[in-house]
Structures are given as structure tokens and as C-alpha cells.
Amino acid sequence: MLDWVDIVVRSFIFLITLFLLTKWFLGKKQLSQLSFFEYVTGITIGSIAAEVTMGLERNIMHGLISMSIWSLVPFAIGLVSLKSKKVRDFAEGKARIIIKDGKIMEDNLKKERYTIDELLEQLRNKNVFEVSDVEYAVLEPNGHLSVLLKKENQPLTAKDLQIKVAPIKEPQTVIMDGNILDEPLSNRGLNRGWLNEELDKAGVSLDNVFLAQVDSYGQLTMDLYDDKIQVPSPQEKPLLLASLKKCQADLEMFALQTESKDAQRAYNKNADRLTHIINKLKPMLHV
Incomplete structure (x- = not known):
């Protein structure tokens, strides 16, 4: 053979x-998620493949056997590590604490050979510019830094304000x-009947829709091929809220x-009931 x-x-x-070996051995891990052992193994497997590919005097089966061993051993270690x-x-x-209660743990920083x-x-990179704002920071095995800000430095949430929000699908x-x-x-x-009806309401043809999604409230949002056409925003929620307020x-x-x-x-009693219903539905109907 030539x-x-x-x-x-x-x-x-x-x-x-x-x-095949990479798909089996690494799965869906990205390069930044590899352990040191997996990283070294990947480099070695690649080196073996390159050496046997260009080294015509080398036995191709020896290369395949070597690559298989270098893949099987990490796979076996991975199975054992699960338990x-x-x-x-x-x-x-393993993860190591780098900052605790706004104080840098210098000894842990040195152990990880991490500079200030x-x-x-x-x-x-996490929009934290003062160490004193950090409650807890952990250096993960993959090199990423996980940061928990002190409570007073965290953004307010709906739970903090005791506001009920609608669940999201x-x-x-x-x-x-x-x-x-x-x-x-x-x-x-x-079904398609509902979808065609929504397209008719918006005055849009199916051929002109690049992407259309149904949000968690059952409303249809669209992105068209022709960006000059303005698609009206869904009005179901505002109309329902307005109707309830009108009834009240x-x-x-x-x-x-x-x-x-x-x-x-009787009128006042039902008006109060409707007011209570509107207050409960506002988080879902708010736009």
C-alpha cells in the first residue's frame, strides 16, 4: 500500500x-469541566493517535489497544468514584474555601497555587469588586470560583419582598x-387550528415566520423573516385584567x-371578592 x-x-x-472514545469517555463534559486526570488522559490518547497515524512502521493495532487502555482506566476510575x-x-x-465572611483564606490560596x-x-468576572462584599467563595475542582455575596449585597427577589409571582413553564x-x-x-x-387563528389575528402568514414560541401563559410570540413588519404584542393578559377591573x-x-x-x-360583597381575585391574579396578568 502506498x-x-x-x-x-x-x-x-x-x-x-x-x-467514539471521547464521546464514551467524556460524555457531555466541556474542556473546562475536565479533571486533571481526564485532561492528561485526553492529551495522551491524542498523542498516541498522532504517533501511530504518521509512524508507518508502527502497528496500527498496538495503537488501538493503547488508546483503549487509556480510555478504559479513566472510565473504570469514574465508575468507582461514583461510590x-x-x-x-x-x-x-475537591473544592476549597478561598473567602469566608469577607476574609481571604491565604493558606488555602497558597495550597491551590492561586495568586491574589x-x-x-x-x-x-462575577461583577464583584470588593472582597468584603463576599460571604463565601469556593474554588471548584474545575478552576471556577463560586461566589455567595453577603445578604445585604444580594439583589432583592420577589420572595424578599413577599410578592407572589406566577409559575413559569x-x-x-x-x-x-x-x-x-x-x-x-x-x-x-x-393544535394547528389555534395556531392558525393566532397568526390570522396578528395578520401574519406562516411562510413569513422564522420562529414562533408559546410562552408560559399560552401567548404566541413571533420573529419574522421581514424585520420591517411590526408584530403586535399579545394582548390576552392586559385585556383579561382590564375586563376584571371593569367588572369590579x-x-x-x-x-x-x-x-x-x-x-x-350584595354588590359591595361581590366587588370585594373580585378585588381579592384581581390582586391574586395580578402577578400572572402583569405585563
Whole structure:
């Protein structure tokens, strides 16, 4: 066999082998998520593949066997580490506290061979510019810094303000590249008839829709191929809220207009009930 043909064949064999071993060995991990052991193993497997690919005098089977061993050993260690924290800490490393109660743990910083400049850079990447604002910071095994700000420096949440908010459902993409996706529609309990009706309301043709999604409230939002066309915002929630407020105002007006005490009490009672309902629904209907 000609040398260049041999190299082409070897390259394809090792390319496929590397792809399969990497997919099996690393799964969905990104490069930044690899442990030191996995990183070294990946480099070694790549070096073996390159050496056997270009070294025509080398036996291709020897290279495949070596790559398989270098893949099987980390895989076995990974299985053992699932049940043993000691093995997991040894193979993958463990998190170390770097900042506690606004104080830098210098000894831990030295153990990780981490400079103060690197620490400050990591903090700035998380929009933290003062160490004293940090309650807790942990250097993870993959090198990322996890930061918990002190309570007074954390942004306010709806829970802090004791405000009830509506639960959020996963948005479903129902149109992509002008094609209707039936499965996401059925996941939200909708059908093509509803979708076509919503498109008619917006005055948009299916062919002009690049992307359309149903949000957690069942409203359709669209992105069109023609960006010059302005798609009206969904009005279901504002209309429903306005209708409820109108009904509540009508009940109060009826109570003022009637001369019957019983009727006044009934109108006021129902107006108060509707006010209570509106207050509960406001987080869901707010836009």
C-alpha cells in the first residue's frame, strides 16, 4: 500500500476511534469541566493517535489497544468514584474555601497555587469588586470560583419582598423556519387550528415566520423573516385584567346607584371578592 494511502486510512480509523472514545469517555463534559486526570488522559490518547497515524512502521493495532487502555482506566476510575468520595477527591480534586465572611483564606490560596491577582480577576468576572462584599467563595475542582455575596449585597427577589409571582413553564417552539412543529403544540395542549387563528389575528402568514414560541401563559410570540413588519404584542393578559377591573368597577357603581340595602350589600360583597381575585391574579396578568 502506498504511504499516503496508508496515512489516509490510518487517519480515518483513528479519527473515528477518537470520536467514539471521547464521546464514551467524556460524555457531555466541556474542556473546562475536565479533571486533571481526564485532561492528561485526553492529551495522551491524542498523542498516541498522532504517533501511530504518521509512524508507518508502527502497528496500527498496538495503537488501538493503547488508546483503549487509556480510555478504559479513566472510565473504570469514574465508575468507582461514583461510590467513593475518597477516590473522587483524588481523581477529580475537591473544592476549597478561598473567602469566608469577607476574609481571604491565604493558606488555602497558597495550597491551590492561586495568586491574589487571579482571585481578583475571577471576582471581577462575577461583577464583584470588593472582597468584603463576599460571604463565601469556593474554588471548584474545575478552576471556577463560586461566589455567595453577603445578604445585604444580594439583589432583592420577589420572595424578599413577599410578592407572589406566577409559575413559569418552559416556552415551546411551535414554528421554525416557516414549518409548524406539532409535538411542542400538543405538549401545551394546543393544535394547528389555534395556531392558525393566532397568526390570522396578528395578520401574519406562516411562510413569513422564522420562529414562533408559546410562552408560559399560552401567548404566541413571533420573529419574522421581514424585520420591517411590526408584530403586535399579545394582548390576552392586559385585556383579561382590564375586563376584571371593569367588572369590579361596575359592581361598585351599581352599589352606589341602587337604593336597596340588600342589593348594595350584595354588590359591595361581590366587588370585594373580585378585588381579592384581581390582586391574586395580578402577578400572572402583569405585563
